[in-house]
Amino acid sequence: MSGSSVIMESPLCLIKNSEDGKLSVNPEAINILTRISQPVVVVSIVGLYRTGKSYLMNKLAGAKKGFNLGYNVQSETKGIWMWCIPHPTKANHVLVLLDTEGLGDVEKGDKKNDIRIFSLAVLLSSALVYNSMGTINQDAMDKLKLVGEIAELIKVKSQDNDDEEAEFSLHFPIFIWAVRDFHLKLTVDGKPVTEDEYLENALKLRHKEKSIKDEDYNRLRKRLCMYFKSRKCFVFDQPSSEKEDLQNMDNISESQLQPEFLEQTKRFCDYIFQEAEVKKMIGAINVTGRQLGHLAQSYTEAIMTHNTACMEDVAHTLSDIENKAAVQEAVQHYESRMKESIVFPTDTLNQFLELSRQCENEALQKFLKRSFKDTEYKYQTEFMGLVQQKKEEFCKMNEAKSREICEALIKKHSEEHEEALAKALYSIPGGHEKFKQDIKAIKDKYHMEPGKGVQAEIVLQEYLTSKGPLEITILKSDEALTEKQKEQEEEKAKEKVQEMEQKRQELEESQKKQNWQDMNTTLQENITGLVNKLNEENKLIRTEIRRVIEDKERERDSYEKQGFRRQANMYQAQIDDYTEKEKQLENPVWYKPIKETFKRVAADVLPILIEVGGNILKSEAIGAYNSLML
Template sequence: MEAPICLIENTADDKLVVNPKAINILSKFNQPMVVVSIVGMYRTGKSYLMNKLSGSQRGFDVGSTVRAQTKGIWIWCVPHPTKTNHTLVLLDTEGLGDIEKGDGKSDIRIFALAVLLSSALVYNSKGTIDQDAMNKLKFVGEISELIKIKSEDNEDEEVEISSHFPIFIWAVRDFHLELNLDGQLISEDDYLENALKLKNPEKTTKDEDYNRLRKRIRAYFGTRKCFIFGLPAANDGVLGNLEKAPESKLSERFVAQSRRFCDYIFQNVGAKHVRDMLTVTGHRFGELAKMYTEAITNSKFACIEEAVVSLAEKENQAAIQEATKHYVEKMKTIQLPTKTLANFLEQSRRYEEEARQMFLKRSFKDNNHVFLEQFMRNLLKEKNGFICINEEKSLEICNSLIKKHSLTFEKALAGGAYNVRGGHAKFKQHLKAIEEKYNMEKGKGVKADEALKQYIESKQSTEISIIQQDNALNMKEKEAAEENNRRKIYEMEQNFRRQLEQQTNQMKAENKVVVEQTISEMIRHMEMERRVMNENMERTIREKAKEQELYLKQGLQEQANKYQAHMETLQRENQDAEKSLENCQEMIGNLEDKCEELSNRWSCTIS
């Protein structure tokens, strides 16, 4: 994208509307997306940091007046500077606390959308992290009304939700104090964590309010980071035109701090995922933006699980269509008819494998393998169709060749040339010549023998009539000739049946291989998902253990117990998932039976 574009517009009637032009642009991005959003009070320099991340001095409108510049949420997609084949997605949000908006409803919705769509959320503020700064971050406490994990009430939601939320980065601008606590130098992260310490015990309502926001920040954002920035420059003229100012005009300290901020994001913020499994690409990001915006604007809240289910439904249907289309387009490149069925199956197998990999790569949350079964049905149906086309083209060519070589024979037959004494011998001689010329032709395809059999069978009654009229033959010779005629037809029929049985067995064997490969790939896919889930589970448990330890140090046993209970729940869920994978043979067996049934039915249809 050459420049930012509005992704979610904040309309005059206080509605949030997704920009279809932005969704169309996003659909063209197929790489994993690392999504960084920035929120904060208006006129605090959010857009400047976004431009630094983009590697461009200008992009998002920085502005130099007291009027808020950004409205809604703007998006800018650029190549990721350090992650190969990744897209860095920057979301610049409308400034919070704009007096022209009247109330804070819009602020809460914008903040909630930034949380839902991001890999990392940067909160930008000025001055210090004091109580006033915390009060301006009140939206964290209020988004619990707009974001739910599940549609039904969940008592542990506050503790569980961090696994769905982004990395939280607090950028403190125009900081002029020393990082000193009780006479000792501290890190920026320590500075943030100290600001999030709770009062214990809670003696008053004011204490409860003080702790409530801090508890939620700590609960919602398991990974937290802090960066402080001094004044960019001492010159007011430079400050008013930051987007045009070269680094040489800025404070060296500010430039170094900006670089550290960018480097941290480039190195530590990963691609956006849904439910820790599905990597978000441009198309998926657009779908999430539409679903979450619709829910937050028109419903009571955005439900993460409902969005996941809806996205999974769309992605699985798209996976079926995309993979099936790939198979069809590839099969259209095959030169038909093929010489044998084996030649056809060999080429089809390669494209079936490609289609299967495409499906499994895009398929998501297909727990009961309903979509996999539908994909197999579609693939077998299309394969069946191409086999029919292969046979039809073969028959067309074969019948054309027979017609060409039998033209003189058919004219003689129509003129009664064989209804004379010795006519049967000439009939057999000429029919044999047609057969020999036909067999010498190339490129007849899979129906070569069947087409010839049908032609010879069509002349059986004519031949018997010629035998009966041939006065050169006595009664015994006529009976022998008729018997030879019937025997030849019988042998051709038997040979055809053997070929048909062989082809049917070929197709069944091929389908069995396809089913086995599909199940093998499915198991590998499930094991990979399990590994990723394990890693994310372990990361979440480490975050919760860290929070629990902090609460224990502060003597907050009740809060620490909540974290302990959640960690135990996570471990149980992890063990249950492991058992589910170990005991998936029954489920796989059911799928195998269904696929076998489909392949058998397909073979019978062909035969």
């Protein structure tokens, strides 16, 4: 399972539930999730056992069989079972269906077991389906008391927070109540209502809390409204009037089921496919299958070890794992792309740097795509440093190959010249002129050779400079020259040596400057890439906060209409808090820490830049550093 294909022919247990109530993840299921790199839409279903949960999940999977329907009175699904399929309507997304162990299993007889299963379903899903039978009455509400108890197991932040429960709505899934075998008319006070209005009416509070029972009645409804920002209701007729059909649902044809039930099931599935979003973490990070596996493991271990699961702590742990992997993956991408693309030696340094920058940008995008919550940007700094090391290695290889070719060419074209030197053929009258002509011929032949690479002129200048002393020796012994001519030629030869040495130094300085400018461009591109990424995440968080504000405004208005002023005021306080958060995120000051971090990076790099570029680049390096201070 990789790339764009997901192949699971049947469900697999994701979280095992042993007979003694201990939950543990199934390594085989985690291995499947690890190979899913696409974003996942996670739909969990919870509810009492023997209420037909598995049938709905099979319909979402587009299959008649899969999750065990089990028609006897025992709960068939133990723990949480997973089925991953390509999303029916979202390209390059995976739909992960989680069928949970039936709540209220008399064989378990453990209330903690139900709370743990329910909490994990909430933590892992982007859409939570609560499945019940009959009607939404007080009995159905009583069976949903787990909602009020998950606050004991779930924390948003590691530090104590008085408004902890108010933040659940920013992180919890959408809530869908599926009422099975519904036999009443959809009316309230004799007036027709929609399914959603039916649910919201059931969530209205009692005006006066005269007893503990009244307080419990209201408390559960308050929490349902507070925790789940989006709520939806579907009612289903009985699938068939025949008892045998109900006991054989995975084998009978759809023609044997009630048309109304089939239509209701289709609307339910269509809604899930359309409205259930990608599972998100920290408000903005799309969760992949790989990350979902980490979440399942971390949350399960946290609940079993500490009896509580902290979203912030799990996010920190996962971010370290993902950021380390992001660095490794991105650096490996740069290295492999360079090996695939580069042909040593490149004609020019600029050609090498352009190719390297292209590979760096690809690697940067890979890093930014996978990394998240890199609070101090230490992983991006590590990424930059490792890529720079790899680039320097490739640069040295490029220079070495160029030098190897150039030295071989000079050796080839100077063989006759070297032989003449060995035989002292220039120690004759007119030998100096012959020497200069042969050197020029070597230069001309060398210049005509293609593919010499970035060291072409430097190697040539080194060779010509090395011949300076020999030229002076030869001209001094050339009897065809007068003493005055010898003095003049010697002066020219010394000037030429100085010019060649200066040219060689200028070539090296020019290459150092190009390298420095490229390093500076890389630093700027990393800043730009990070700011763009955080801008996108910031935008997503603001959108989510705006959605939460609108939902809380709806709840506030509802409580005001019902006359619950204190409850309405509480929601208004929450709205004010979220509005302030929204304003803070709209202020560009939010990304100031990024610049502060990269200032430190630049401060570390500055001495290297000066060393690489030489003192003539000192003012330019300092200028670039100062520009980051703005």
